[in-house]
């Protein structure tokens with residue numbers, strides 16, 4: 384079981400620590416280590432800290448979730464067992480208290496998601512960097528880690544040449560493999576693999592998917608939301624909304640089901656997303672409503688009047704349904720309740736909100752320490768866990784209780 388370093392352990396634990404990567408996981412590690420008495424130096428490849436964190440704040444920084452802890456823990460799927468002790472020690476309530484300690488109040492949105500009142504990440508990041516400065520942490524920007532030399536020094540590429548550094552503790556918090564322009568380029572994977580550390584290949588998580596739409600659907604619906612639907616893949620069903628894009632589908636409900644769809648696609652080369660366009664009516668009700676004579680109404684009008692299907696849902700239905708089915712109320716009702724959308728492929732890795740894959744759990748002890756490299760820890764998104772959007776990603780990065 385991981386144990387936070389207690390004050391009476393501080394004196395003997397204190398020493399030097401280097402944290403490589405100044406995203407949320409690295410900054411939290413730096414805070415913990417400095418509070419435990421270590422002299423902490425942070426190295427960051429980019430010219431400033433927390434670029435992905437700031438990007439996350441652009442659409443409303445969802446920092447954690449307020450649901451009961453049992454449900455919250457279940458969001459981490461296969462990695463729950465490994466993350467649970469940490470999330471129990473530093474979970475949603477502690478994250479909110481920690482924000483408040485930085486002068487950032489949070490609120491619970493209607494969906495249970497937790498956001499800073501200002502919605503943005505920048506005030507939080509500024510206060511956090513001030514705190515780290517006050518704790519004596521030094522940050523070297525434009526220091527890009529390229530590996531270790533034969534004596535175990537970390538090597539950094541800087542604008543003025545190569546720099547080497549060593550510390551008692553090294554924390555790697557180098558992020559996942561998406562949104563490379565923000566700094567997390569995933570190249571650390573080759574370095575760790577060369578050092579004999581097993582890493583699982585990156586996979587897009589919380590991603591959109593390509594669908595081969597006709598030009599007609601793109602012209603009519605690109606950018607339009609599809610509201611109040613259920614999406615099913617495998618044994619998973621999600622209710623929510625998503626957006627039709629020029630290349631396929633995006634948005635919260637798609638992200639929520641994306642891991643299942645992605646794995647199906649990776650395993651079989653194809654995947655089907657099934658939509659229920661009228662989730663509040665059962666099949667018998669939909670069939671009965673469609674069987675009523677439609678008079679002079681077009682089929683689109685009939686669908687709107689009898690079932691409340693808007694123009695976007697109707698366009699989706701017409702896009703994938705053969706004419707013969709459209710003319711048969713019983714078949715049409717079944718299709719409305721289970722509309723199959725064939726997935727062409729997941730959107731490219733670099734566009735994904737997060738990535739699965741990374742340092743394999745079996746390489747880490749309960750404190751995220753590399754078993755083959757004692758004194759070196761791997762934290763945050765670079766470890767092979769994944770979670771849906773909803774504040775679970777940042778919660779998993781901030782929960783550091785070495």
Ligand SMILES: Cc1cc2nc3c(=O)[nH]c(=O)nc-3n(C[C@H](O)[C@H](O)[C@H](O)COP(=O)(O)OP(=O)(O)OC[C@H]3O[C@@H](n4cnc5c(N)ncnc54)[C@H](O)[C@@H]3O)c2cc1C
Nearest residue numbers: 404406407408428439445528558566567763764774776777
């Ligand atoms: C558009 C978008 C919106 C998001 N919204 C949310 C949200 O609302 N809620 C949520 O929970 N999550 C959200 N996320 C996900 C969340 O931002 C990430 O999961 C989180 O930032 C990962 O933290 P990290 O510290 O592990 O890695 P990162 O934040 O990626 O930080 C890693 C750092 O390491 C540095 N680095 C990488 N390689 C090197 C190297 N070789 N040498 C030196 N430095 C290096 C990088 O420059 C970077 O600063 C969002 C992501 C995106 C892209």
